[in-house]
Structure formats: C-alpha cells, structure tokens
Amino acid sequence: MRASHNNQARVHNGYHYPRCFTTAYRSRINLPRFVHDWPEAVTQDFIKLYAIARHNSKVTAKQFERFCRDIGAKVQPAAPVVRALFEPRLIENVFLVEEYAFDSTKLARWAERELAECGVQIHYKTRATEISKGPNATLQVVTETEGSAPALISCRYVFNCTYSGTNQFKGDFPGVQTGLKQEITEMALMQMPAPLDGLGITVMDGPFFSMMPFPARGLHTLSHVRFTPHLHWTDQQGIDPYEKLEHHERATRVDRMVRDVGRYVPAVLKAKHVDSLFEVKTVLVKNEGDDGRPILFEKHAALPGCYSVLGGKIDNIYDVLEKMNEEVF
Ligand SMILES: Cc1cc2nc3c(=O)[nH]c(=O)nc-3n(C[C@H](O)[C@H](O)[C@H](O)COP(=O)(O)OP(=O)(O)OC[C@H]3O[C@@H](n4cnc5c(N)ncnc54)[C@H](O)[C@@H]3O)c2cc1C
Numbered sequence: 001m002r003a004s005h006n007n008q009a010r011v012h013n014g015y016h017y018p019r020c021f022t023t024a025y026r027s028r029i030n031l032p033r034f035v036h037d038w039p040e041a042v043t044q045d046f047i048k049l050y051a052i053a054r055h056n057s058k059v060t061a062k063q064f065e066r067f068c069r070d071i072g073a074k075v076q077p078a079a080p081v082v083r084a085l086f087e088p089r090l091i092e093n094v095f096l097v098e099e100y101a102f103d104s105t106k107l108a109r110w111a112e113r114e115l116a117e118c119g120v121q122i123h124y125k126t127r128a129t130e131i132s133k134g135p136n137a138t139l140q141v142v143t144e145t146e147g148s149a150p151a152l153i154s155c156r157y158v159f160n161c162t163y164s165g166t167n168q169f170k171g172d173f174p175g176v177q178t179g180l181k182q183e184i185t186e187m188a189l190m191q192m193p194a195p196l197d198g199l200g201i202t203v204m205d206g207p208f209f210s211m212m213p214f215p216a217r218g219l220h221t222l223s224h225v226r227f228t229p230h231l232h233w234t235d236q237q238g239i240d241p242y243e244k245l246e247h248h249e250r251a252t253r254v255d256r257m258v259r260d261v262g263r264y265v266p267a268v269l270k271a272k273h274v275d276s277l278f279e280v281k282t283v284l285v286k287n288e289g290d291d292g293r294p295i296l297f298e299k300h301a302a303l304p305g306c307y308s309v310l311g312g313k314i315d316n317i318y319d320v321l322e323k324m325n326e327e328v329f
Contacts, residue, residue: 003163004104004314006279008187008212008221010200011035011042011100012293012313014071015050018059018205020292024071030315031100041106043215048099048200049078053264054092059205061093074098085195090264091203099200102314103215130171131158131306139305142171157329160308164241164280166296174302179285180235180310184245187277188222188254189214193270196220201265209261211268219274224260227253230278234285241280252276283312295319299327 010016013031014024035042052061059067068075078094086094115122123145130142134154141153160166160173164182167175192199192211200220202210209224230248233239254273262269284296293312297320300306309320 001108003279003281004107005216006187006277007104007314008210008223009101009104009214009216010210010212011102012315013097013099014073015068015075015097015099016202016204017291017293018064018067020287020290021071023292023294024067024073026294026319027313027315028071028073030318033318034102034315035100038102038107038110041103041110043101043103043213046101046198046200046213047082048097049082049094049202050075050097051086051094051201051203051264052092053203053206053208054090056206057092057204057208061095064093064095064204068095068097082199085199085265085267087264087266101200101213101215105216107314128162128169131160131169131173131303132171133303137304139303140171156305158303158306160306161310163310164282166282166308166310167235167237168240169237172303173306174300175237176296176298176308176310178296178298180296181232181283181285181288182235182239182241182244183232183281183283184230184248185223185228185279185281186230186250186253187228187279188252188257188273189217189219189275189277190222190254190268191272191274192220193267195267196265196271203264208264209257211261217275220271221277222254222257222261222268222271224253224257226260227257229281235282241282245278245280248278250276250278282310284310287312295323297323 012027014027017024075095078096083094126143126145128141132140134140138154139158143151200212207225211220211222214221295316296310298308
C-alpha cells in the first residue's frame, strides 16, 4: 500500500534509462521474467510511445534509437495517426516501443496467498522501531502495534526492506552507508479523453512528463519531472519520511502539469483529474545524475545477520534474488 502501489506502474524495459546503461540492461533481463512470473498482473494491451523533445532534451531522436538498438529493445517509428497527437514544433520524433504496466493490487493478492501458504506469520499495523544485538548471535527487534505494548522479536536474521523507512531504526542499527534522497511526489490520476485512452506516452529526456495506464484504478497516471516532486531532503535517522508525508499539505499541481503537457500533446487538455497519489520516493544519491536504479544491498558488519535491501524499481526483485544467492546463511 506504499511505494509499491503509489507508483507509475511501469514494468521497465530499458527505454527510460539512456543515461544509465546498466539499469537499462538489467531492465531488459528482468522484464521477461516479470511477465512470465506474474502474467495476470501485467497489462500489455496499450500502445506505448516514447517521444523525443526538440528543445532541452538530453538525448536526440537518433541517439535514442541507437541506444534502443544497443540494449536490444524494440523501437520503430510511430504510426501517423498517433504521431498526429504531438505538436511537431516541440517533438522531434515519436517511437513505438514495448513497455507494460502492472497492477499492484494483483501482486499484493498473490503475495498474501503465497505467504499464507508458506505459513509466514504477518503482523499488520506494526512498526519495527529498534534493531539490536541479542544473546547468542541473535538479533532483537522491538515492534509497536497500534493499541498494544511494544513487543520483542528474537531472530537470527533481519531483512530490512522498508524502502523510505530504511534508516529509521533505533538500537544498534547503524544506518545504511549509501546516501539516500527522499522526495515527496505527486502523480495525478486522470481519466484520459478517447484519443489518449489506449496509450502510454513518455517524453524524454529532461524536464518532461509521462502518462501511463494505472490498471489498479482503471485510470492513467500523469507525472511531470518539474511538478511531481513537491519537496526533497537527504535521508537521515530521526527524520521520519512517512511523518513528513503525513504532514505535507498535498496541494495538487495537476493544473501546472496539464498546462505544460498540453503544449506537447494538446488532447490532454480534455483529461479529467480524478485523484492524486502522494508518496515518498527514495533514490540513491549517487544516481541523481544518471537516473540509474540499482538495488541497495547492505550487509551490516556491525550487526551480523542484519541486511538492508532497497529496490528502485519493482523488477529489481530479481537483482535482489541474485544477491541473496551469493550469501551464505
Ligand atoms: C512516484 C513513484 C513512481 C515510481 N514509478 C515506478 C515505476 O513506474 N516502475 C517501477 O518499477 N518502480 C517505480 N517506482 C519505484 C517502486 O515503487 C519501488 O522501487 C518499490 O515499490 C519498492 O518496493 P518496496 O517493497 O521496497 O517499498 P514499499 O512498497 O514502500 O514497501 C515498504 C513497506 O515497508 C513498510 N515499513 C516501512 N518502515 C517500517 C517499519 N519501521 N516497520 C514496519 N514496516 C515498515 C512500509 O509501510 C511499506 O509497507 C516508483 C516510486 C515512486 C514513489
């Protein structure tokens, strides 16, 4: 119900990362696995377009095409009928590509079923607040559940997969060494007019935007590089990102998004704003320049048995599994 739901629902296939070959390449490997493992959660029945802006773009149409070929991703000129949706004075070229969307509610239902079948005990509405060393090489986790006294869980291993909450633990938890940037983001949920309904559009690569089907709500998300991030800060222990989001005023910026997007794709001016998804996005500081989305996988030497894992994309799960296979438990 957090970042895994409140996101753009894009199953990445590399196109989005012309400035980070490794991330593009990993996406190419992970997408087919994702589609194979969760076919019913993946929506493929829409036309996906990548358009290249004429001005202020970090990539030209030629460079984008070459990059797609380098990573082995399908790319072809878009048909005139969809090309006509774009303002030619601002858009250099439009490409038809292969990229999908996922339905997080279906993934959540799968996870719930699978965990139940494996007999995994789940504590809902419970927050882990402290991780400390216990006796005999154990770890101790203090948890707080609404309306109950704090409880103590004693265990051999702790996998900290709390995304925005990664550093928010007391006790012996040392925090992760990799710098994290937190961002409060807004994605507008839109009812698109007929010409845009069966489409996903991403304009590259700079202060532009994307609109993607959001299968969980039967709507489209609209996200804009300039207006989606409302505020950001460098992550540190004690600044609780969820609390910051809770207190954020959530004044929508959809009007500004639509106004700017309308210059490139005029049909969007007829879209209807239904809702906005606000969430904290957590990215690695080192990828600010190249937009790469590697996983963070830290084994805490000072707290043996404790691992912190953060994925910047949903398909990063496969990168995590590979890392786990290298570990000796
Ligand atoms: C605006 C936005 C757009 C994005 N777009 C895409 C996209 O199009 N495609 C893509 O692949 N990825 C996208 N991402 C990234 C993707 O959403 C994340 O990589 C992914 O959801 C991370 O999964 P997660 O399970 O680590 O995080 P989450 O789904 O946030 O899960 C973390 C869980 O930990 C819980 N938690 C936190 N602290 C504690 C604690 N102390 N105790 C107990 N529980 C705790 C939280 O409540 C939450 O349930 C986007 C992210 C954002 C924010």
